[in-house]
Amino acid sequence: MESRKETPILDSINIGIYCLNFDEAKNFYIENLGFYITMDSTIQCDSGTSRRLTMAHESNKNFSIEFIHPSSIEQAHHVGSKGGTINLFTLPTKNIDILKERLGKTAFFVNYVEAPYASFLSVEDPMGNNICLYEPC
Template sequence: MTTITNVSLVTVYCTDQDEAKRWYTDKLGFVETGDITMGDNGFRWVTVAHPQHMELEVTLMVPGPPLDDNLAEAIRRSMANGTHGALGLKTENCQKTFEELTAKGVEFIQPPAERPYGTEAIIRDCSGNWLVLVEPKDYSPEDFA
């Protein structure tokens, strides 16, 4: 029997792989882990990872094959509308991280705000995806009443 050990890859859709790779490395401090063009069709596989968690790569993909045309178009519309969720990012100090990223030109659509599960801010990346930045705290179901 095979045992799954961890999640190793997640996909974030983007409008431009070069721009997205620069944004995730320059703004968030991720590192490039791969940039390979495969086959005759020019399919490009671009990955980045947080330097302290290299076991989880983020592939930056332009919506297209192998997705069908309808799904790819729906993802493009969602990104263009700024309503496409992408990643949750943990931080030890949401306010400080907000200030550091704002100084780097990162667009926040919600500044840090207290929630039952911690302090949360919402970022918009260069493709319109939103990323949730969370400084978690202990909570119970009663905290949501």
């Protein structure tokens, strides 16, 4: 019999998000979604300087996002583009009522649904990406 080598399971997930205004995105993700900064630095490259901003989520330290400044006009046109997805990602939260109250009267609010098993709050981040927050009942 032939022995198969097992592929290791990756234990971290990183999502890259095109972003034009890093500070606005950073504030939104920290204040509303429970993210914290893991890296915020300026990087010197051949074409000039670039900012690297990565954040992790409080409920899962292995889930992180990295904001990426578009490097071309084509990439800039993709900021907030849905790319065939309903939600960029779905996150658990323990304070959905507070978030609903805070975001309900802003441009970030999309929808709120209560189901017998959970409440769901759909929001749109400053780049126009849909994010679903849920709190189990």
